[in-house]
Amino acid sequence: MENGLKKNQKTVSRRGFVKGAVLGTAALALKFKKLRAQAEPAGKTVLFSAQNPAGKVVLIRNEAAVNEAHAVNARIAAEMIDSAVKTLSGETDVLKAWDRFIKPGDTVGVKFTRCDWMRVHTEQAVIDAIVKRLGDLGIPKDRIYTEDGGLPFKKCTALINVPTIKIHTLMGIASALKNYINFSDKRSSYHFEGSVKLGEIWHLPDVKGKTRLVIVDALRPYFGPGPQINPLHRWDYKGIMASTDPVACDTVSLKICQAKRTLFKGEEWPINPPPKSIAAADADYKLGTSDPAKIQLIRLGWEKGILI
Numbered sequence: 001m002e003n004g005l006k007k008n009q010k011t012v013s014r015r016g017f018v019k020g021a022v023l024g025t026a027a028l029a030l031k032f033k034k035l036r037a038q039a040e041p042a043g044k045t046v047l048f049s050a051q052n053p054a055g056k057v058v059l060i061r062n063e064a065a066v067n068e069a070h071a072v073n074a075r076i077a078a079e080m081i082d083s084a085v086k087t088l089s090g091e092t093d094v095l096k097a098w099d100r101f102i103k104p105g106d107t108v109g110v111k112f113t114r115c116d117w118m119r120v121h122t123e124q125a126v127i128d129a130i131v132k133r134l135g136d137l138g139i140p141k142d143r144i145y146t147e148d149g150g151l152p153f154k155k156c157t158a159l160i161n162v163p164t165i166k167i168h169t170l171m172g173i174a175s176a177l178k179n180y181i182n183f184s185d186k187r188s189s190y191h192f193e194g195s196v197k198l199g200e201i202w203h204l205p206d207v208k209g210k211t212r213l214v215i216v217d218a219l220r221p222y223f224g225p226g227p228q229i230n231p232l233h234r235w236d237y238k239g240i241m242a243s244t245d246p247v248a249c250d251t252v253s254l255k256i257c258q259a260k261r262t263l264f265k266g267e268e269w270p271i272n273p274p275p276k277s278i279a280a281a282d283a284d285y286k287l288g289t290s291d292p293a294k295i296q297l298i299r300l301g302w303e304k305g306i307l308i
Contacts, residue, residue, distance in 0.1 A: 055248030055289030057241055058084040059218075059308070060300040065238040066219055077240070078129035080301070081215060084242035085133075087298055095136060101212040101244070102158055104138040107145075109156035109210075113164045113179055113217075114148040119229060120166040120222045126240070130160060130215065149182045154206040161214045161246060165253045167233075167261075169226035171195040172275025175253045176214050176246035177287070183207050195277040199285030202246075214249050216241035221253070223260045225272075235260065238302065247281045247288025248295045252308060254278065255292070259307040 060080045066072055082094045091097035102108060110130055112122035127146055134144050145152055153159065163179035170191040171178060180201045181187050190198050201207065218241055224233025237256070243249050254275060261269040282290035289295055299306065 055243065055245035055251075055294060056088065056296045056298070057243040057245065057248050057252050058087045058298045058300065059239060059241050059252065059306075060084045060087075061237070061239040061302040061306065063238060063302045063304070066236040070220065070236060072123045072125045072219055074125035074128065077123065077125040077219065078132070080240045081126065081129050081242070082133070083300060084215070084240050085213070087300065088242045088244075094133070098133050098137055102134065102137060102139070102160070106139060106158040107143040107156050108134055108139060109151050109153050109159045110134075110144065110146040110162055111151050111153070111159055111179055111182075112146065112148055112162045115164075115166075115174075120164045120220075120234070122162050122164050122217045123219055126162060126215070126217045126219070130162060151182070153183055153210070156210060158212045159207070159210045161211055162217060163214075164217045165221035165257065167223055167225065167257055167271055170273070171198075171277065172271050172273050173250065173254050173257065173278075176216060176249045177202075177277050177281055180207065193273075193276060195275065196280045198277040199281035199287050202281075202285060202287050211246070212244070214241070214243045214246050216243075216249050216253065218253070218256070221257060221260075223257045223264065233264070237305070245288035245295075247278060247290050249288075250275075250278045250281075251290050251292060251295060252297060256307045263307070 060083055062076050062080055064073055065076045065080060086092060086094060086097040089097040089100040091100060110127060112127050114121050131144055131146060135141070145156065161176050161179050163175045165175045166173070168174040168178070172195070177198050178195065181190055181198070183204060184190070184201050218237050218239035220234055221237050222229060222234050224230045241249055241252065254271070258271055261271070278290050281287045297308070
């Protein structure tokens with residue numbers, strides 16, 4: 001599988017969002033080379049990509065990841081996650097790649113999504129693949145917590161954010177940034193004004209600085225309105241994203257969903273309310289990069305219907 005992925009790998013900057021072109025000058029290429037070196041220091045983790053001038057997101061897709069009955073192929077999903085983490089880390093060995101972000105001495109919280117309201121859940125195959133790799137790193141089961149509500153984040157030294165992607169009737173979009181809303185005791189207060197203050201949750205004393213990885217389950221996103229889910233607006237995108245930057249992940253997710261909405265309706269179908277949380281998480285809370293010109297998007301695998 002990986003040989004095929006390497007053939008299809010593409011790096012996209014601002015023109016990638018507009019025209020699908022790669023970085024256009026040697027100066028920019030050199031700049032991103034230096035940024036990768038900053039983002040991947042030996043033995044050290046950069047927790048927020050906003051500390052660098054650019055975010056980095058790996059998007060991998062595989063046509064066989066979801067079948068015609070919308071069932072996820074667990075083996076392929078696990079391979080996609082490993083490939084994305086290896087590409088993000090710059091390591092060719094899978095355990096060395098994971099070790100760039102998570103250490104054997106960590107107590108890890110795997111924060112997935114189980115939304116009883118809209119029911120766009122993180123696939124169990126994705127959760128299982130992550131937990132397996134944590135075990136392979138030597139982390140015992142009693143130091144791995146996998147929860148949505150009730151995750152004991154105060155005990156955790158490291159968090160892996162594992163959201164889905166869905167358009168949200170109160171927040172605009174719900175993905176990486178919104179996935180931590182259960183860490184707050186005032187969740188309903190973030191459901192207004194496009195959730196502009198959502199980023200403050202990431203600065204709670206027991207949350208700040210703990211996020212080592214964002215792995216977005218983009219296998220079956222939801223692009224339609226809520227609150228009741230419409231099966232016509234759920235589609236098999238067959239993707240996984242990996243990053244250290246939650247804002248960049250949400251920016252990419254937003255663009256994919258907006259493109260899908262326009263394609264579905266045959267005309268502009270704006271996301272409402274506008275998700276103000278993304279720009280605010282960048283400008284006000286310094287959690288990552290919301291400017292497409294500063295996001296390095298690396299695309300791997302299946303290209304059909306990629307929408308970005």
